[in-house]
Amino acid sequence: MVSTRPGERVTMEHVAARAGVSRALVSIVFRGVAGASEATRERVLAAARELDYRPDTRASRLGSSRTRTLGVAFSVGHAFHGDLLESLYTHADGAGYELVLSGVTPSRSEEAAVETLLAERCEGIVLLGSSQGAGRIESLAARVPVVSVLRPVPGGGVGVVRTDDAAGLRLSVEHLRGLGHRRIALLDGGRTAGAAERRRGYRTAMRRSPALTEMVLPGGVSELEGADAARSFLALGARGRPTAVAAFNDRCAIGFVDVVRQAGLRVPRDVSVVGFDDITEAGYPHVSLTTVHQDAERLGSETVRTLADRLDRGPAGPASPPPVVVEPVVVEPSLVVRASTAPPASRGASS
Amino acid sequence: MVSTRPGERVTMEHVAARAGVSRALVSIVFRGVAGASEATRERVLAAARELDYRPDTRASRLGSSRTRTLGVAFSVGHAFHGDLLESLYTHADGAGYELVLSGVTPSRSEEAAVETLLAERCEGIVLLGSSQGAGRIESLAARVPVVSVLRPVPGGGVGVVRTDDAAGLRLSVEHLRGLGHRRIALLDGGRTAGAAERRRGYRTAMRRSPALTEMVLPGGVSELEGADAARSFLALGARGRPTAVAAFNDRCAIGFVDVVRQAGLRVPRDVSVVGFDDITEAGYPHVSLTTVHQDAERLGSETVRTLADRLDRGPAGPASPPPVVVEPVVVEPSLVVRASTAPPASRGASS
DNA sequence: AGATGTGACTAGAGCGCTCTAGTAGTGAGA
DNA sequence: TCTCACTACTAGAGCGCTCTAGTCACATCT
Numbered sequence: 001m002v003s004t005r006p007g008e009r010v011t012m013e014h015v016a017a018r019a020g021v022s023r024a025l026v027s028i029v030f031r032g033v034a035g036a037s038e039a040t041r042e043r044v045l046a047a048a049r050e051l052d053y054r055p056d057t058r059a060s061r062l063g064s065s066r067t068r069t070l071g072v073a074f075s076v077g078h079a080f081h082g083d084l085l086e087s088l089y090t091h092a093d094g095a096g097y098e099l100v101l102s103g104v105t106p107s108r109s110e111e112a113a114v115e116t117l118l119a120e121r122c123e124g125i126v127l128l129g130s131s132q133g134a135g136r137i138e139s140l141a142a143r144v145p146v147v148s149v150l151r152p153v154p155g156g157g158v159g160v161v162r163t164d165d166a167a168g169l170r171l172s173v174e175h176l177r178g179l180g181h182r183r184i185a186l187l188d189g190g191r192t193a194g195a196a197e198r199r200r201g202y203r204t205a206m207r208r209s210p211a212l213t214e215m216v217l218p219g220g221v222s223e224l225e226g227a228d229a230a231r232s233f234l235a236l237g238a239r240g241r242p243t244a245v246a247a248f249n250d251r252c253a254i255g256f257v258d259v260v261r262q263a264g265l266r267v268p269r270d271v272s273v274v275g276f277d278d279i280t281e282a283g284y285p286h287v288s289l290t291t292v293h294q295d296a297e298r299l300g301s302e303t304v305r306t307l308a309d310r311l312d313r314g315p316a317g318p319a320s321p322p323p324v325v326v327e328p329v330v331v332e333p334s335l336v337v338r339a340s341t342a343p344p345a346s347r348g349a350s351s
Numbered sequence: 352m353v354s355t356r357p358g359e360r361v362t363m364e365h366v367a368a369r370a371g372v373s374r375a376l377v378s379i380v381f382r383g384v385a386g387a388s389e390a391t392r393e394r395v396l397a398a399a400r401e402l403d404y405r406p407d408t409r410a411s412r413l414g415s416s417r418t419r420t421l422g423v424a425f426s427v428g429h430a431f432h433g434d435l436l437e438s439l440y441t442h443a444d445g446a447g448y449e450l451v452l453s454g455v456t457p458s459r460s461e462e463a464a465v466e467t468l469l470a471e472r473c474e475g476i477v478l479l480g481s482s483q484g485a486g487r488i489e490s491l492a493a494r495v496p497v498v499s500v501l502r503p504v505p506g507g508g509v510g511v512v513r514t515d516d517a518a519g520l521r522l523s524v525e526h527l528r529g530l531g532h533r534r535i536a537l538l539d540g541g542r543t544a545g546a547a548e549r550r551r552g553y554r555t556a557m558r559r560s561p562a563l564t565e566m567v568l569p570g571g572v573s574e575l576e577g578a579d580a581a582r583s584f585l586a587l588g589a590r591g592r593p594t595a596v597a598a599f600n601d602r603c604a605i606g607f608v609d610v611v612r613q614a615g616l617r618v619p620r621d622v623s624v625v626g627f628d629d630i631t632e633a634g635y636p637h638v639s640l641t642t643v644h645q646d647a648e649r650l651g652s653e654t655v656r657t658l659a660d661r662l663d664r665g666p667a668g669p670a671s672p673p674p675v676v677v678e679p680v681v682v683e684p685s686l687v688v689r690a691s692t693a694p695p696a697s698r699g700a701s702s
Numbered sequence: 703a704g705a706t707g708t709g710a711c712t713a714g715a716g717c718g719c720t721c722t723a724g725t726a727g728t729g730a731g732a
Numbered sequence: 733t734c735t736c737a738c739t740a741c742t743a744g745a746g747c748g749c750t751c752t753a754g755t756c757a758c759a760t761c762t
Contacts, residue, residue, distance in 0.1 A: 011718055022743080036741080058719085059717070060718080061747095063720035063747055065720085077430045077431075077434060079430075086456035089454065099454075103437075258637050261612065287609070363748065373712045375751080386710065387711080391711085407749065414749040415751080
């Protein structure tokens, strides 16, 4: 007889005893596989409910050959990573996987985060906006399937799911050109993931039309760098300034707009600004930033699909798997037009 | 003989064989406990390194009577939760615990998040800014030690670690009164965790001095609500407006400032604004928001201390533990004075 | 010499599940 | 009546660790 004194942990054994069946049957019921009659199934679930039993995930993962978990290394407090996680949770669930999160903070490196995911024996690993060197990511990918989200890794050994950054900036530039702008500056993102691609997209779009004048303002990832860039923009003087700015991301754009407005200029009358990402804030009425929308939902679903395809296919057994080359998945961005862009004011005209 | 063909998972057994010792000894070395000579310890670690072995956390937690894990339910993408997580990671590590994260998203409820933490058999649970009813939190706390961070839960059954919200708003009001303001409005937080306390602090501080005029602007948690509040503020007309605003939080304050500036008013000349939280953005030069600093570092350390004290004390055995009543831990906030506050302009004077 | 420690190490029984192989029991087909 | 297939269920051997209860060799004290 199995006792169930309060305070003692309740296991499958207890549920089995209470329902009058074997442990194995309880396992069958909780895994939701065939092999139990409807009546028994309900009797087991009732017993479990009465005992407030829930299966121990540590034990079930240990017992089974598959852990069916995907590890995610993400930056805590990063708004867009939050959007991605939401999507990852949904689609992992749909594909029958669980997510194990590992946070990256200023004092907890991405390497450390990945280390705990490996120790949990996650079957696949998702890196959100990784800042590790390509070499490190590749050697990780040699051990376990990896998808790098937002951050391209060349070579094909690493799964990549990202937005078409270059296309995004082309959208920005074309929108501004369509409004009549000629002097369009890039508010650059420096060395951040995706920044090089966006720079390339900007250049390509600008060179398509000989009437356009290129100009790059050093920027960065946050409002802070956007604000700094605004100060150099202002220092150019009214005649030297571009009439429009295509920013590396929304936060940077928002910082830029803030400072420019504080200096007495008006957006979009005096300068048009386009962001990138479409973070929640960009849609607030008082911000109303025209921006390039990154599809977090889609990025998440493609990430899970890539990993699940690979994991569910191969037996993943001792037979050395063929050197898999994964095609990068590129998600098309779209332009969301709001109130931060307008045709350029004719020089000298006011109001 | 234990083979180590590539592709096969490497276990303690393999490391033991390679180092020429027993499994138990490898376990001793990896747990860092006494019982192995220095020479053997190094031999084992070398063998592990060569095999790229890392202990399986699922198995070690299963094998040991303690899991030494703390579960954290947090909102993904929430900046201040990010700061708290950073601190929690650091202090949990220091106390010998590991963190298991479970994200709350619009489509993944806090209840679901907690459910997975229980299934992982976390020894203690941390809720960041919980939005569950007090009843649910209490019944959870009856099962496992719980600390609710930022969100007070009366009764003493649930551990609470929070900022002294009332004191924070008193700091705001006193700072503004000291600058000479008399008409000080509260930019309210509605039903959010902590909002009621802050409202109370505001009222207390205002009533201390008969010269002060109370005024409450309905607000909320984000820039959006701050912006809305700014519009009702502007609608009051120049003579009816308060000269200063104490906001429920920084994001709300930032939205307020944005709209007020776009309407042509100047901050702090026309209206002083104080925030709450001291999020990173508040410190950016172009924002430079005077605010009440919440000590994320301290909130995190107290949370871990509360839980670790309780877990490391009791044998947690079948002997029913005494009904523990936990004193709430209240962390004092501090005022950070920046450039969004100044003495009120004398009516009618323009600078 | 014998008793007594002590440090280094091992055997082996769990931990709470999963999952393969196998045992009833039932009804249908020959 | 005897297969045969099929459903409902169980026994029991893992999964990769932890941890108690040892064993063994060697030094220390009387």
